Amino acid sequence: MQLEAGRTAAVTRAFYILLIAVFVLAPLFVVVAVSLNRVAFTAFPPRGLSLRWYQAVLTDPQWRASLTVSLWIAAVASLLAACAGTLGAIGLHRGRFPGRDALVAGFLSPIVLPGLITGLALLFFFARLRWTGTNFALVLGHVVITFPYVLRVVLGSLVRETATLEEAAMTLGADELTTFRRITLPLARPGILAGTIFAFIISFDNITISLFLTAPRTVTLPIRILEHVQWAGTPAVAAISSLFVFLTVALALVVERTVGLHRVVGEETVGFG
Amino acid sequence: MSNVIPRGWPTGRPDRLLRLAARALRRLANAVLFRSRASTLIQLSPGLLILVALFALPLLFLAWVSLWRHSPNSFGPTPLTLENYRRFLFDGFFLRSILRTLQLGIVTTLVTLALGYPLALIMARSTARVRGFLLVLVLTPLMVSVVVRVFGWMVILGDTGLINKALLALGLIDQPLRIMNTMAAVVIGLAQVEFAFMVLPIFSALLGVGRSLEEAAATLGASPWRVFRHVVLPLSLPGVAAGSALVFSLSVSAFVQPQLLGGSSFFVMTTLMYQQITATLNWPFGAAIGFIILGTALLTLILLGVAMRKISPRRAGHAT
Amino acid sequence: MVRRRLQAVSVLLVTIGLVVLSTWHPAASAPRRTLVVAAFGGTWEEAMNRAVVKSFQRKHNADVVVTLPGNSATILAKLRAERNNPTMDLALIGGGLETVAAREGLFQKLNFNNIPNIKNIYDAAKSPVAGYGPSVAFSGVKLAYNTRRVSPAPTSWEVLWDPKYKGKVGFPNPDNNGGLMLIFLFAKLNGGSVENADPAFRKIATLKVNNPIFWTSSPAAQDMFVQEALWVSAMFDGRVAALIQDGSPVAMVCPTEGCFVTHTYANVVTGSKNKDLAEAFINEYLSVEAQAIFAQAAGYGPVNKLTRLPRKIAELVIYGEDDIKKLISLPWDQINQFRDAWVDRWNREILSR
Numbered sequence: 029m030q031l032e033a034g035r036t037a038a039v040t041r042a043f044y045i046l047l048i049a050v051f052v053l054a055p056l057f058v059v060v061a062v063s064l065n066r067v068a069f070t071a072f073p074p075r076g077l078s079l080r081w082y083q084a085v086l087t088d089p090q091w092r093a094s095l096t097v098s099l100w101i102a103a104v105a106s107l108l109a110a111c112a113g114t115l116g117a118i119g120l121h122r123g124r125f126p127g128r129d130a131l132v133a134g135f136l137s138p139i140v141l142p143g144l145i146t147g148l149a150l151l152f153f154f155a156r157l158r159w160t161g162t163n164f165a166l167v168l169g170h171v172v173i174t175f176p177y178v179l180r181v182v183l184g185s186l187v188r189e190t191a192t193l194e195e196a197a198m199t200l201g202a203d204e205l206t207t208f209r210r211i212t213l214p215l216a217r218p219g220i221l222a223g224t225i226f227a228f229i230i231s232f233d234n235i236t237i238s239l240f241l242t243a244p245r246t247v248t249l250p251i252r253i254l255e256h257v258q259w260a261g262t263p264a265v266a267a268i269s270s271l272f273v274f275l276t277v278a279l280a281l282v283v284e285r286t287v288g289l290h291r292v293v294g295e296e297t298v299g300f301g
Numbered sequence: 302m303s304n305v306i307p308r309g310w311p312t313g314r315p316d317r318l319l320r321l322a323a324r325a326l327r328r329l330a331n332a333v334l335f336r337s338r339a340s341t342l343i344q345l346s347p348g349l350l351i352l353v354a355l356f357a358l359p360l361l362f363l364a365w366v367s368l369w370r371h372s373p374n375s376f377g378p379t380p381l382t383l384e385n386y387r388r389f390l391f392d393g394f395f396l397r398s399i400l401r402t403l404q405l406g407i408v409t410t411l412v413t414l415a416l417g418y419p420l421a422l423i424m425a426r427s428t429a430r431v432r433g434f435l436l437v438l439v440l441t442p443l444m445v446s447v448v449v450r451v452f453g454w455m456v457i458l459g460d461t462g463l464i465n466k467a468l469l470a471l472g473l474i475d476q477p478l479r480i481m482n483t484m485a486a487v488v489i490g491l492a493q494v495e496f497a498f499m500v501l502p503i504f505s506a507l508l509g510v511g512r513s514l515e516e517a518a519a520t521l522g523a524s525p526w527r528v529f530r531h532v533v534l535p536l537s538l539p540g541v542a543a544g545s546a547l548v549f550s551l552s553v554s555a556f557v558q559p560q561l562l563g564g565s566s567f568f569v570m571t572t573l574m575y576q577q578i579t580a581t582l583n584w585p586f587g588a589a590i591g592f593i594i595l596g597t598a599l600l601t602l603i604l605l606g607v608a609m610r611k612i613s614p615r616r617a618g619h620a621t
Numbered sequence: 622m623v624r625r626r627l628q629a630v631s632v633l634l635v636t637i638g639l640v641v642l643s644t645w646h647p648a649a650s651a652p653r654r655t656l657v658v659a660a661f662g663g664t665w666e667e668a669m670n671r672a673v674v675k676s677f678q679r680k681h682n683a684d685v686v687v688t689l690p691g692n693s694a695t696i697l698a699k700l701r702a703e704r705n706n707p708t709m710d711l712a713l714i715g716g717g718l719e720t721v722a723a724r725e726g727l728f729q730k731l732n733f734n735n736i737p738n739i740k741n742i743y744d745a746a747k748s749p750v751a752g753y754g755p756s757v758a759f760s761g762v763k764l765a766y767n768t769r770r771v772s773p774a775p776t777s778w779e780v781l782w783d784p785k786y787k788g789k790v791g792f793p794n795p796d797n798n799g800g801l802m803l804i805f806l807f808a809k810l811n812g813g814s815v816e817n818a819d820p821a822f823r824k825i826a827t828l829k830v831n832n833p834i835f836w837t838s839s840p841a842a843q844d845m846f847v848q849e850a851l852w853v854s855a856m857f858d859g860r861v862a863a864l865i866q867d868g869s870p871v872a873m874v875c876p877t878e879g880c881f882v883t884h885t886y887a888n889v890v891t892g893s894k895n896k897d898l899a900e901a902f903i904n905e906y907l908s909v910e911a912q913a914i915f916a917q918a919a920g921y922g923p924v925n926k927l928t929r930l931p932r933k934i935a936e937l938v939i940y941g942e943d944d945i946k947k948l949i950s951l952p953w954d955q956i957n958q959f960r961d962a963w964v965d966r967w968n969r970e971i972l973s974r
Contacts, residue, residue: 041423044419044420044423045423045435048416048438048439048496049438051416051492052438052439052441053442054453054454054493055442055445055450055453055456055457055493056442056445056450056453057453058453058456058463059445059449059450059453067867068867069863069864069867070844070847071847072456072848111347112348112351113348115344115345115346115347116345116347116349118344119343119345119348120345122341122344123341123345125341129610130599130603133599133602133606134352134599135348135352136546136550136599136602137352137595137599138356139547139550139551139554140550140553140594140598141360141554141591141594142556142591143556144556144574144591145360145363145574145587146360148363148578148698149362149363150359151698151699152363152702153359153362155702155703155704155706160699160703160708161708168355171351171355172351172355175348177498177547179348180502180543180546181502181505181543181547183543184502184505184506184539184541184542184543185505185506185508185509185540186509203327204335205327205331205335208335215509218508218509219502219505219506222501222504222505225440225501226498226501229444233446233447235447239690239695240695240699240702243688243708244659244708244709245688247688249446250446251689251691252689253446253448253449254446254448254662254691255663255666255689255691256662257449257452257840258661258692258839258840259661259662259663259666260662260663260664261663261840261843261844261863265446265448266449269444269446269449272444272445273441273444273445275444276441276444280434280436280437283433284433371961373957373958373960374724374954374957374958375724375725376701394968394969452844455841455848456848459848459850460850461849461850560837560838561838561841564834564835565794565836565972566835566972566973568972568973573968576964576968578694578698579692579694579796580795580796580964581960582694582697582721582960583960583961586961
């Protein structure tokens with residue numbers, strides 16, 4: 029379906045995007061508003077305007093430490109998840125064997141099972157191995173719940189065209205490894221990227237697994253946020269959440285200015301174009 | 302045997318040995334990774350290893366726990382019994398919660414699909430800059446912790462919340478609309494964050510659909526709508542399947558949104574399970590509920606996958 | 622080119638290996654001993670640091686690591702899983718779960734000779750199971766109300782049934798300890814007991830006509846008071862104190878039928894190698910100075926009889942022999958037997974529409 033050049037089409041599109049934006053951002057406006065409170069509790073509409081909570085959060089070493097830990101764990105976990113998930117997706121894409129459908133669904137189990145049960149199972153498992161409280165176990169726990177995202181998304185992006193192109197390449201004399209490197213992987217790239225982004229975010233946001241597996245000294249960011257919500261109730265949490273939103277937007281702008289977003293999100297079309 | 306010579310391959314004599322070694326390694330890799338009978342298994346092995354060693358194995362302990370008989374103030378093995386499963390599966394109250402859970406999953410999937418597919422289309426056909434903007438837009442809710450997000454929704458959807466205040470002020474209603482503590486509020490809260498999980502897979506799949514295919518179909522005289530319906534839509538179905546599977550799974554296992562937005566009377570399997578693990582401390586029963594969640598959701602996902610395959614047009618040898 | 626490629630691959634492999642290995646080994650152990658305390662975050666952690674941790678670290682030349690496991694239920698899960706190899710030395714736990722843990726053998730009995738301050742605590746603060754850790758703070762569950770919306774000031778739990786406040790009354794679920802307390806109270810008030818809670822369920826079922834908001838999460842209920850979605854409800858006094866100190870028009874009262882006291886007990890974990898340090902920590906926590914600082918910073922009642930508090934704080938927390946006498950303490954051993962049954966009945970009879 030060509031993007032009609034007509035004005036009505038453009039207006040409809042813009043209106044639609046606006047609608048989605050309102051839906052997706054609505055609670056975040058509340059969060060940003062709450063973060064500007066001068067008072068020490070989460071009033072909405074905000075009572076007085078102040079940046080004190082941003083200051084409090086940015087200067088507090090505990091929040092900074094939690095942020096660092098969460099970023100580090102998420103980076104390692106999502107990397108490992110990307111590898112395992114991509115390979116698995118390629119195997120499932122080509123494979124024809126009985127029970128394939130069941131296996132595709134089965135790989136989603138870590139997402140389907142509520143985090144409390146997975147966390148409890150991992151807790152007892154790692155406790156038996158005496159690995160509780162190590163970052164190693166924490167990373168492994170995060171890999172378990174994030175690699176299904178990569179696998180499923182990559183599988184979904186390996187459309188039928190991939191097979192045609194692969195066939196064409198092999199007819200032209202490329203062996204499997206070259207085909208894999210030059211045809212399959214680039215075609216799967218948007219899927220791999222999307223899946224890894226999901227894996228990173230899921231790991232970064234994770235509460236239940238982390239609650240059970242973190243070391244005494246390690247307090248990940250979502251745990252600190254949860255504790256704060258339960259036991260402090262100041263707008264500091266709103267401030268940190270708003271900071272993330274601004275950071276993401278800023279990051280996107282920086283990427284656009286320097287490398288160019290097209291390197292990340294792909295050119296306008298893929299394939300023969 | 303003609304191998305396409307990769308760009309930059311060394312041709313000097315000192316590298317001949319290296320070339321031979323590399324070629325042998327390449328043949329080995331091809332044979333093992335791609336051509337052998339076990340190649341699929343090898344590709345799947347990291348994923349399977351994680352699934353079995355780090356997921357199924359730890360769950361075995363909880364499966365055993367689910368067969369214990371619970372007694373307060375103690376936690377230890379008892380003679381095995383299926384009582385916990387029987388208690389859940391043979392009771393109208395709990396069976397209704399299964400239905401409600403599946404209903405929540407399906408409704409959320411349909412809502413995100415209806416809203417997300419057009420956006421994925423727009424993204425696929427836009428410039429990189431617009432695409433990047435939409436990507437950030439869709440991912441932003443995930444940047445914010447779930448408890449914070451849900452408190453935001455409570456402020457908006459509550460009886461004294463923003464929506465009601467606005468509607469009352471405009472005179473459109475004279476009694477506050479009950480949005481909080483209904484399934485609608487939970488779907489809204491879930492859809493907002495699961496939106497990205499539907500849009501991105503569809504977007505990725507659409508990127509794989511060559512524009513030339515559409516142009517060819519259009520040249521052959523098909524209207525834009527027919528091109529979409531018979532070319533683009535079917536070829537994007539793997540993405541739709543992936544997005545739907547993710548959204549459904551996330552909805553079924555969600556806890557915070559059903560508890561805080563659905564209210565105490567909104568019983569889904571996950572909230573009932575949490576109750577058993579944290580409030581009644583009846584871990585055997587809680588573990589049993591967990592496995593029932595896993596079973597019913599996986600069953601639904603398998604059925605969904607089979608249905609998807611039946612809908613999508615068949616091509617010899619490479620159906621999804 | 623091949624060499625470069627091989628180099629690249631080997632560098633990648635080595636990097637991955639290093640990354641994985643770096644996450645394996647925890648930080649090198651310090652020369653000083655370390656005491657790991659499982660406690661709660663936010664204001665509790667800050668207050669505890671100010672009141673106890675700083676002076677303890679100075680006096681005993683040991684480090685204190687405060688771990689934040691989330692809540693008592695997660696602490697219990699960790700205790701059960703790490704039974705033979707605990708990562709925690711001292712656990713702060715309450716709501717009846719300390720009784721469960723003690724009975725399962727997850728805690729050690731204490732040597733009270735090492736905790737001289739324990740002579741000065743109220744009897745009510747001693748462990749419900751003899752020989753185990755004492756309570757470090759009093760917390761109450763009382764009737765909280767919005768002073769602008771609710772008048773006259775309520776004196777009885779019956780105000781929840783007042784049709785004037787339809788849709789604005791709150792009631793905790795038994796998932797929350799507050800709910801268990803109220804079921805206990807209404808059972809007793811209406812001729813029942815822990816074993817026979819029928820009168821309680823019958824009475825609470827009649828509340829449904831007043832469109833109550835049943836809640837589980839205390840912070841959510843606190844937020845509802847701020848948003849004025851809730852005008853009157855049972856609440857933990859620490860939360861109400863926070864609301865009052867922030868300027869919300871909220872007050873609390875102990876109704877004539879009675880209100881409740883609940884505790885957070887400090888216990889030494891079985892298998893801990895730092896029992897002596899842990900007992901010293903408890904002793905520090907029970908001292909007059911620590912109790913005064915903690916009460917003011919966190920909004921909980923001091924358990925040490927000798928503690929003096931300024932009047933502003935004293936009004937908000939449980940303080941003094943008279944206050945304590947009025948409060949109902951729950952027989953957790955008994956109630957733990959009925960959690961399962963009560964929650965199940967609650968789901969079906971009270972919550973189901």
